[in-house]
Amino acid sequence: MTNVDPSVAPTKTTCPYCGVGCGVIATPDGKGGATIAGDPEHPANFGRLCSKGSALGETLGLGERLLHPMIRCSNGKFEEVAWTDALDHVANRLQHIIAKYGPDSVGFYLSGQLLTEDYYVANKLMKGFIGTANVDTNSRLCMSSSVAGHRRAFGSDTVPGCYEDLDQADLLVLVGSNAAWCHPVLFQRMIANKQQRGARIVVIDPRQTETSGDADLFLGLKPGTDTALFSGLLTYLADSGALDHSYIDEHTSGFAEGLAKARSIAGSVAATALATGLAETDVATFFQMFAKTPRVVTLYSQGVNQSAQGTDKVNAIINCHLATGRIGKPGASPFSLTGQPNAMGGREVGGLANQLAAHMSFTPPDIDRVRRFWKAPHIATHEGLKAVQMFQAIGRGEIKALWVMGTNPAVSLPNADAVRAAMRKLDLLVISENVQSNDSINSGAHVLLPAHAWGEKSGTVTNSERRISRQRAFLTPPGQAKPDWWIMSEVAERLGYGAAFAYHSAADIFREHAELSAFENGGSRDFDIGAMASVADDEFDLMPPFMWPMPKGGSEAAPRFFAEGRYYTSDRKGHFIAPDVPMLRGAISEARPLRLNTGRIRDQWHTMTRTGLSPRLGQHLPEPYVEIHPADAAQADVVDGGYARLATDLGQCILKVVVSERQQRGMLFAPIHWSQENSASGRVGALVAPFTDPFSGQPENKATPVAIESVTFGQRGFVLSRRLMSFPKDVGWSRVAVTGGYGYLIASNLDVAAWRTFLSPQGEAGHIAEYEDAAHGVYRAAQFSGDRLEACVFIGPAKDIPSWDAVKTAFAAETISDEQRRLLLSGKSADGVANDGPVVCACFGVGRNAICGAIAEGSRTAAEIGAKLKAGTNCGSCIPELKRLIAQTGVAQPMEASAAS
16 A cells, blocks of 8 residues: 555644644655645744655655554564454453453553553553553653653643744753754754844753854763752852842742752852862853843753752742742743654653653642543552663563554663663564654564554644644555554553543544543642644644643633743742762763763764665765764864764764864763664663662763773775665664665675675666775675666775765665766766765755855855855754864865765
C-alpha cells in the first residue's frame, strides 16, 4: 500500500519536534509526500520554521516504516499477523503476568512525541484500571526537574509566562539553553527584541554555544554551579535594596529561610565567583543587570534540568523572581523552555509516574476524585517508578512486562547498555512504533504494533507557553498503522474494560480530558480547559490554537499567572525553596579526569528516526563527534579531525574529534543522536551515569566522569548504496541520508584487498568498475545496473580524504551519462559540480565553501551573505556560524572540505 491521500488541500497542523509548537501548513502532493510551510497565523511562530521543521516533507517516505503488526516467533524472527491476533496476544500476556505477579509488574514507557489523547488513554488504562502508576515518559529526561521546581514553588506545574514576554523583556537570561540551535524560532524573537528594543542577553553555560555568540555577557560557569550563582544573586538582591518587599510579604512564604540558605551557599560576589569559577567583575555585572532591570525573563532548559541537582537549580532561579515580584508580568518571569513537542500535554494528563491526570497528585482527595470521575475499579494509590528506576526494576526482574510507545530507551536513557540488557529479560516487551527497526526493537521486542506517524496523527499537543494546538492528519495511514489511543483502547476492551474506553475519535478523548480538568475544580487547580468539554467534532477539527486555563464560562485565557499571587500551594502563596549546597555526583579521578556533557545539535532530533531520513539535514554535522578544549586535546594526544575513544565506568564510544576554544577545559561535549542503527560506535547514552535528581528523578546527562584517548584510522572514505549495508566490526562508520539511498562515512584500518569484495554483484547490478593504487592505500569501485549507479566505495589514506559531492550527484540521478561514468572514479563531475563543503544553512542547503566565497568577494555581515545566498534568512539558526566564518575567513579564498568534515 502506498501512502497516498486523494486530497491535496493544504492542512494546518503542528510541528512534531521541539516544545516551541510551531504551526505548519502541509500540502499533500497526491503521491504520499507533501510540501511544508510555516503557518503565518500561528501565534507560536508566525510562519517561521527551523531547519528541521522546513525539512519535514523529506521525512514522509515509507522505506523505514513498520506497516503491519508483528510477533516474534520461536526462531527469533518477526512474523506478520492480523491486528486481532496481535491485540489478543498482548492482552492475554498482560492478564497472565498481572495475575501471577500483580499490577506493579507492568510498566508503560511513553514519549513526548505522543499526542495528548494517546497519553490520556495510556494513563487512564494503567493508573485507573490495571492499577499501577508505573507509567513514565521520556519527558522525564528533559523537563521533569522544571515540573518538580514549579510544584515546590507554585504548588502546581505552571509556566507563569508566555512567548510575548520574549518580545517585551529588557533582559533575557538563558541558563543551560542553546536556544539558537534547540529553539531557534524563539531565539530569533529574542534577537529581534535585542535589535529593535535594545534588550540585553546574558548566556549562562559551561559551553560557548551558538547562543552565546549574541550575548552581551557570557558566564561560562563550572558545571553544576548554577545554584550557587542564583543563590549569590538572591543575596545580592537583598543586600542592594532590589527586593519587592510588598510582593514578598503579601504573596510568598519562606523568604527568610530561603535567603539564609542562599547566604550560606554564596554570601557575596566574591564567594559566588569562587564557587562558580567566574571572574568577580562578570558576576558583579550580571547581578547589577538583573537588579536594575524590572523586565527580565530567565529561560532555562536542559543544562538546568538534566542534572542531579536540577530541581534545586530551578528553584534557585524562581527564588530570584519571587523576591523581585518579577513573575507573570509582561516581560518578566521565569520560563522553562520545553524540549519535546508534547511534553506539556503529557504533564496535563498525568504522563509522569508521580502525577495523576489534570495536574492532580497522589493525595487522598485527588486519588478519590480521579477514581470517581473515571469510575476506576483499580485506581493506583501511590506514585510509580520514574524512568531510570523503572528500567533498573526491569533489570532486577521486578517488572515483567513493558509497553514502549514512540521512543527509543535503548539509546536515550543513561547507562544504555544496562537498559538494553534489562529489556532482554522481559517476559513481554511490546513496542508501538512507526519504524520497523531501532535499538529498542532490537533489544528483545516480542510484539511490534504499527502506529500512526506525523502527517497521519490527529489530536492535540501543548507547547511551552501552555498553548494547545491541533495536529491534523493530511496523509492516509499506510499499511495497517493505527492511532496509539485506538491500540490501547482495543487492549483495554480485551482486559474487560471496554465500556470505559469506547472512544470513536480523538475528539471523544479530548472532551473527556477537558471535562476531567474542570471536575470539582472551581479554581483550585491551574489546569482547567472545561470550556472545551462540549466541543463538537467539527469544532474540534477546526479548533484554533488556544492557551490554558480556559474554564467553563470563562473568557479568553489570561496569558500569565501569579502577577497578583494566588498560587496553588496550601497557603496560596509562592514558596521560597532553600536549595542544598550544589555538589556534582561522581568524582573525577586519574582514570576518569574529564566530565562528559551531552546534548542536541541543530539539525537532528532525538535518535534520528525522522530527521535521519532527510539528506539536507544530514550534511551539517554528519558524524558523531566529541568537542574538546585544545589544552585537553594536547594532553590526551588527540587532534582535530581525528578520532578518539571515550570511556566511562559504564561504556565506551569512538567519536570524531573537534578541537575548540569554545569548550571549557576539563569538559567534553558529545551529541545524543547517534545509535547502533546509524553508527558503529556513537551511542553516547551508554557512557552516561544513571545519577538522578532526588526530587524529579531526572538523570544527570551533563557531567559524567570520562577518559579520552586517541584512536588511529589509516583509511577514510565513503560508501553510497541503494540498500542498507553492513561493515566489518573494526570499521568505523556513520550513516547519512543521501538522495536515492544511503551514505556511509568510513574510517578503518583494513588493507585495500579487504575492500575488493565489498561490492558483490546484486541481481542485475553486476557490472563493477574499479580503481586501485595499493601502494598509496587507494581503492575505488562503482557498481552499475545499466545506466544507473547502484553503489560505490571510495577509500583512501586518512590524510587525503576523498570528497563525495560529485559522486553523490551522480548517485542521485536515475541515469548517468558516459562522461559521468568515465569520470566517476576520479571523484570529479562532468557537469562541473562544485565541492560545496559541509552544509551550514540547512534550510536552503548552502555549503561552507559558498559562504566563504561570498565573504572573500566582500560580504561582511550575515545579512549581506543572506542577500546573496539566502543563508540565514529563514530560521536564523545558522547565523552564529555565518558570523564565525566572517571572523575566521577575512579575505581567504573558498576552503576545500571533505565529506567527513
